[in-house]
Amino acid sequence: MMDFTVLTLFPELIDAFFEHGMISRGIEKKLITGSSINIRDFSTDRHKTVDDRPYGGGSGMVMKPEPLQAAVLYAKKKMPESKVVLMTPQGTRFSQAKAWELSCANEGLIFICGRYEGIDERITSCLVDEEISIGDYVMTGGELASMVIIDSIARLIPGVLGSCESPKSDSFSDDRLEYAQYTRPEEFEGLPVPEVLLSGNHEKIRQWRKRSSLQRTFLKRPDLFRKNKLNLEEKKILMQ
């Protein structure tokens, strides 16, 4: 059972996420656990302050170290083996490969979601095991990033997805995009479903899907296409 604990100033955002879709199903099935911790609950002053002005001046506020430290230690006490992950645009870029790695390697993950101009550097240096970014853009806080990461890790844990869906055929699992999908009706807006998919010939369908996957990767993500050499079967399929 893998645990996801999210330290945040907006626990309602995270709680709503844990209560919906496949993630809530995974929790019901006891394959994962998910909870939020309100960093403000660990502030000890009258006003429940969690931020302060930056030393050296400048605009914006910085999250104070004491409430964050107390929140992390509280979370670690419950899950001592968990890895502490800071959501920050300065972290290493998240990817499907990273999702696989984190889904295998950990009893749990404790996410720190920053707000304002960031968190006191001493928390990063003393308590954070890994800094992760979900892309080269800046959001107002780490909450959405933590949900992106939890969502993509949780669906890789055996049993979280329905038994028919397998993350093995996902886009990116082998640096290829997934093949085109169709469902009923057989014709929509004058556009038919490719005939081979109605044929029942599994080998032909497999080859068509491989070709579709390669074509899509070439057209939509030439950077991925270039990254991977074509194997013999792929070359043959593309020559047909």
Ligand code: ADE
């Ligand atoms: N917090 C703000 N922007 C972020 C990003 N791009 N990735 C992770 N955490 C963030």
